[in-house]
Amino acid sequence: MSKDKYFIIDFDSTFTQVEALDELGAISLQNHPERSQLLDQIKEITDSAMAGQSSFSKGLTERLALLQAHQNHLPQLISRLREKVSESIRRNRDFLHQYADQIYIISSGFKEFITPIVTEYGIKEENVYANTFKVDAQGNLVGFDEANPLCLDKGKIRLLEQLALPGDVYVLGDGYTDYEIKEAGLANKFYAFTENVVRDNVVAKAEHIAPTLDEFLYQNKLPMAISYPKNRISVLLLENIHPQAVELYRREGYQVETISGALSEEELCEKIKNVSILGIRSKTQVTRRVLEHANRLMCVGAFCIGTNQIDLNACLEAGITVFNAPYSNTRSVVELALGEIIMLSRNVLDKSNKMHQGKWDKSAKGSFEVRDKKLGIVGYGNIGAQLSVLAEAMGMEVYYYDVVEKLQLGNARKCHSLRELLEKVDIVTLHVDGRPENKNLIGAEEFAAMKDGVIFLNLSRGHVVDIEALVQSIKSGKVSGAGVDVFPEEPATNSDPFESELCGLPNVILTPHVGGSTSEAQENIANFVPNRIMDYINSGNTYGSVNFPNLQLPELKNAHRLIHIHANVPGVLASINQVLAQNQVNILGQYLKTNERVGYVITDIDKAYDKQVVNDMKQVPHTIKFRILY
Numbered sequence: 342m343s344k345d346k347y348f349i350i351d352f353d354s355t356f357t358q359v360e361a362l363d364e365l366g367a368i369s370l371q372n373h374p375e376r377s378q379l380l381d382q383i384k385e386i387t388d389s390a391m392a393g394q395s396s397f398s399k400g401l402t403e404r405l406a407l408l409q410a411h412q413n414h415l416p417q418l419i420s421r422l423r424e425k426v427s428e429s430i431r432r433n434r435d436f437l438h439q440y441a442d443q444i445y446i447i448s449s450g451f452k453e454f455i456t457p458i459v460t461e462y463g464i465k466e467e468n469v470y471a472n473t474f475k476v477d478a479q480g481n482l483v484g485f486d487e488a489n490p491l492c493l494d495k496g497k498i499r500l501l502e503q504l505a506l507p508g509d510v511y512v513l514g515d516g517y518t519d520y521e522i523k524e525a526g527l528a529n530k531f532y533a534f535t536e537n538v539v540r541d542n543v544v545a546k547a548e549h550i551a552p553t554l555d556e557f558l559y560q561n562k563l564p565m566a567i568s569y570p571k572n573r574i575s576v577l578l579l580e581n582i583h584p585q586a587v588e589l590y591r592r593e594g595y596q597v598e599t600i601s602g603a604l605s606e607e608e609l610c611e612k613i614k615n616v617s618i619l620g621i622r623s624k625t626q627v628t629r630r631v632l633e634h635a636n637r638l639m640c641v642g643a644f645c646i647g648t649n650q651i652d653l654n655a656c657l658e659a660g661i662t663v664f665n666a667p668y669s670n671t672r673s674v675v676e677l678a679l680g681e682i683i684m685l686s687r688n689v690l691d692k693s694n695k696m697h698q699g700k701w702d703k704s705a706k707g708s709f710e711v712r713d714k715k716l717g718i719v720g721y722g723n724i725g726a727q728l729s730v731l732a733e734a735m736g737m738e739v740y741y742y743d744v745v746e747k748l749q750l751g752n753a754r755k756c757h758s759l760r761e762l763l764e765k766v767d768i769v770t771l772h773v774d775g776r777p778e779n780k781n782l783i784g785a786e787e788f789a790a791m792k793d794g795v796i797f798l799n800l801s802r803g804h805v806v807d808i809e810a811l812v813q814s815i816k817s818g819k820v821s822g823a824g825v826d827v828f829p830e831e832p833a834t835n836s837d838p839f840e841s842e843l844c845g846l847p848n849v850i851l852t853p854h855v856g857g858s859t860s861e862a863q864e865n866i867a868n869f870v871p872n873r874i875m876d877y878i879n880s881g882n883t884y885g886s887v888n889f890p891n892l893q894l895p896e897l898k899n900a901h902r903l904i905h906i907h908a909n910v911p912g913v914l915a916s917i918n919q920v921l922a923q924n925q926v927n928i929l930g931q932y933l934k935t936n937e938r939v940g941y942v943i944t945d946i947d948k949a950y951d952k953q954v955v956n957d958m959k960q961v962p963h964t965i966k967f968r969i970l971y
């Protein structure tokens with residue numbers, strides 16, 4: 342521990358998220374008829390004083406007069422402030438305790454409420470410098486000790502001169518009076534603390550910005566609660582990802598940039614540098630070339646189901662985890678499929694079109710209930726299985742075919758081949774994934790195998806159906822109605838035209854790939870993906886990752902977690918354990934999972950360890966990535 346550094350921390354809007362006198366006003370003026378005007382006035386004076394635009398002592402006098410506060414208000418104020426200690430201060434309690442001798446709270450606020458708060462974080466009472474209230478006989482807070490330099494303009498400077506700290510002085514604060522300490526030559530460094538409030542004129546003058554205490558500690562190589570300041574994690578979100586995702590990442594302290602459209606490979610190669618988390622939807626291609634330009638990328642979030650647009654192996658080899666949202670829009674697709682099955686069974690679309698043209702064509706011909714009809718689901722995955730349950734609830738007889746063994750839900754019946762299913766059912770609906778082998782899974786031969794007058798739906802992937810064969814089958818009457826949501830070629834944007842031979846055919850519902858496009862689904866996705874990614878960053882948990890070995894880890898308790906990603910070749914685990922043994926590290930738990938390309942080893946170790954371990958771990962042959970969680 343270096344003894345020659347002193348850390349001066351401001352209280353209002355730095356140690357706590359708020360200005361204490363504003364909070365006191367909210368309490369003391371609770372029932373005052375002009376409460377909101379008075380509070381605005383107090384806030385204005387505070388801001389003006391903090392920005393260095395008005396006399397501090399005058400402002401303090403004015404604020405106290407407006408506050409009409411009593412000493413009985415203080416306990417309530419203290420408990421409010423206790424709840425509003427800044428997040429990064431709260432999580433770095435260990436640093437405050439460990440460096441208590443070197444930390445000073447210097448504030449133009451009042452000791453009466455500052456001391457009880459900061460001492461809970463290990464700050465020494467004798468290191469708290471602040472004003473004190475003058476109280477009248479009735480207990481009203483009527484003034485302050487005028488002999489205290491902190492009630493005066495440039496009070497912090499005067500105090501620092503008196504203290505004459507024998508070493509380097511680092512100041513962390515949000516206000517102009519904090520900056521003035523450095524300006525007066527009494528501090529070596531001033532960090533504008535912007536976690537709670539950003540004062541433009543202070544930030545403009547500051548040579549260092551600390552968006553959190555973590556950043557301050559990181560820059561000064563001091564011990565901190567998290568392995569990496571979260572504001573150093575930069576997130577790039579493309580393709581209009583739902584604002585909820587932006588909000589979640591910002592709340593976590595990450596830096597977020599959003600771009601409304603997709604980027605070309607060229608543009609993404611340019612943009613990806615320094616990005617830690619990339620969020621995309623279906624249009625952005627994450628190629629090997631893009632990854633070669635990424636120097637900090639940890640995760641790719643696919644804010645959709647499909648991940649064909651991402652080179653998963655290239656990500657794996659670079660130690661980049663990919664997460665998607667496999668179930669978030671399942672229900673939406675199922676509801677659309679069900680709706681279309683009913684609409685097509687009743688020929689609603691054509692009837693409705695005629696009505697719009699003023700034609701009344703009342704007839705039951707070609708209209709059927711869906712009850713007791715045989716529904717054939719090809720691909721009994723998340724969507725297929727969910728559809729199976731809801732279709733049965735409507736009285737349909739469900740058949741399914743899947744290339745892998747699946748749990749049969751309800752009374753659904755399994756078919757042993759695609760052909761068996763096609764021959765058996767009245768309605769065929771595709772819910773297979775987009776693997777290349779599924780190209781033209783349904784072509785002329787398959788349509789020929791279906792019952793005459795079959796209803797056909799594809800809400801999976803466009804290339805799965807031979808469109809020409811579908812068109813012919815509709816024209817010949819083999820297919821009596823079709824619902825198509827996905828196409829082999831889809832327009833890149835809403836302003837590009839859509840062209841298909843399916844256009845204009847009878848009883849055909851065409852939708853622009855909107856099966857999963859509902860508000861609920863977008864919100865589900867926007868919650869699901871960031872939560873998986875933040876869990877991975879904070880705990881190493883890869884559960885649900887599309888490309889990484891899936892490890893669900895216990896919570897990290899009183900330990901450090903070493904996260905090692907390496908090429909899956911024999912002997913790496915032995916080398917890791919050799920490094921740990923050589924450094925006399927006490928292993929509390931170890932978890933390993935591999936896939937054909939990478940190995941993922943998590944080692945929880947004792948809090949006490951030599952920094953050399955980190956260097957040695959990075960040197961283990963075949964290491965792809967290494968990080969440590971505190």
Ligand SMILES: NC(=O)c1ccc[n+]([C@@H]2O[C@H](COP(=O)([O-])OP(=O)(O)OC[C@H]3O[C@@H](n4cnc5c(N)ncnc54)[C@H](O)[C@@H]3O)[C@@H](O)[C@H]2O)c1
Nearest residue numbers: 720721722723724743744772773774775800801855856857
């Ligand atoms: N229209 C939309 O807006 C929309 C929205 C979401 C998902 N989707 C698409 O829906 C499809 C299904 O999604 P999911 O979440 O249910 O996927 P999933 O991976 O859970 O299920 C796919 C299932 O298909 C099976 N399968 C693959 N090839 C097959 C084949 N040739 N024959 C039979 N079974 C086969 C797989 O074994 C798996 O069980 C995907 O293609 C997805 O891209 C479309």
